[in-house]
Amino acid sequence: SQQGEEDPQALSIQEGENATMNCSYKTSINNLQWYRQNSGRGLVHLILIRSNEREKHSGRLRVTLDTSKKSSSLLITASRAADTASYFCATDVTGGSEKLVFGKGTKLTVNP
C-alpha cells in the first residue's frame, strides 16, 4: 500500500493564485520530498524536508511538515501556467530502507 497519499487528486486554479497540496503518510520518516512531473517527462526533485524540520522554502515553494500528524503540505505561491504538472510526495521511511516511497500525486492545472 502507498506510504504517502496526496490530496487533492486534482486541483485547478487561475494564474496568480496560490496552490496548496497535502500529503499524508503512515509510518515514521527520515525525510519527505516533493517532486514535479510535467506531462510525458520524468520527475524532477523540488525540495527535501527532514523529520526535524518544520518548514522550508525554495523560491515560490513552501513546504511544511507535521510529524505528529504525519502530514506535509506544498504551497506554490503566485502560480504560473508553467506550474501545470503533477506533484508527488515521497517519503524516506525510518528503518534503514534505501528507497523512497511515492504517493499517487496531485494533478495541478494553472489556467492563464
Place this chain on the structure above:
Amino acid sequence: DAGITQSPRHKVTETGTPVTLRCHQTENHRYMYWYRQDPGHGLRLIHYSYGVKDTDKGEVSDGYSVSRSKTEDFLLTLESATSSQTSVYFCAISESQGHYGYTFGSGTRLTVV
C-alpha cells in the same frame, strides 16, 4: 535529463518475449532504482541497486530481474513480457540514500501486445 539516460524511449513487444531496458548514468552515483508508473498507482518500485552487483527487490518485482555489472549501468529485464507490464518505466539515481533527492530519467514507454 542530465547525467542519466534511458533506452529505448519507446518499445512495443509481443507477449512472451524477453525485454531489456537500460539505464545509464554518468554521475557515478551509488544508488540506482527502477520504478513503473501506471494510472491510479503512482510510482511503484520494482528493483533497486546499492552498488555493483548489489541489488534488491522492490514492491512489484515479480516478473522482473535486474543486473548491475558496472556503476554506470542498471538493466531491467522482463523475462517473459505480459500485457500487465505495459507501463512507463523510470530509472532514478541518487548519490546518498535519504540525504538528497533522486534524479530521474525521461522514461521508457513499453507496450506489450
